[in-house]
Amino acid sequence: MTPTIYSAPCKMDAANRWTTILVTLLLLAMVPTIVGTAAIFDIPRAAFWALVGSALLGPLVLAICGLYAPRSIDVTAEAVLVRRIVPPARIPLSEIRSVERIGKMSGLTLRTCGVGGFMGNYGYFWNKSLGSFRLYATRSSDFVVLHTGGKPVVVTPGESEAFVRALEPLLQRG
Secondary structure, three states, rough: OOEEEEEEOOOOOOOHHHHHHHHHHHHHEEEEEEHHHHHOOOHHHHHHEEEEEEEEHHHHHHHHHHHHOOEEEEEEEEEEEOOOOOOOOEEEEEHHEEEEOOOOOOOEEEEEEEEEEOOEEEEEOOOOOOOOEEEEEOOOOEEEEOOOOOEEEEOOOOOOHHHHHHHHHHHHHH
């Protein structure tokens, strides 16, 4: 096992925290509302269970999304690891060509396949300056772009300056 050189939790900013709270409350409130409404009206048994199933789908999707939310970002001698409940996203140092800090994303950023706001922003995104990229963020500023041979990877480590300081010497020796 490779020792960790840098590790910091991914702390959500207020916007992501509030989005997470509101979406969770909304979807959890839907379950008793749909089930209660279905129970009041005289509907066929199959339709009742279809409504119950659809009511439970929202919380299930949230739980699955939560498994992929970034929890911390680590740097080892071999890779940058985005820790989450499921196995970490691994970006080998050999694939990282350069690292760049940016304050905010420029222009419009589109989510092409990912989560936007619930426990952070993660998945595949696109904007004019970066093109298609992978994002593992829990706040909307102080990004670090890992330029790779393929798609860039954008992260928001706990302390981006310390993250870059830990990462740059490892990239120079490779």
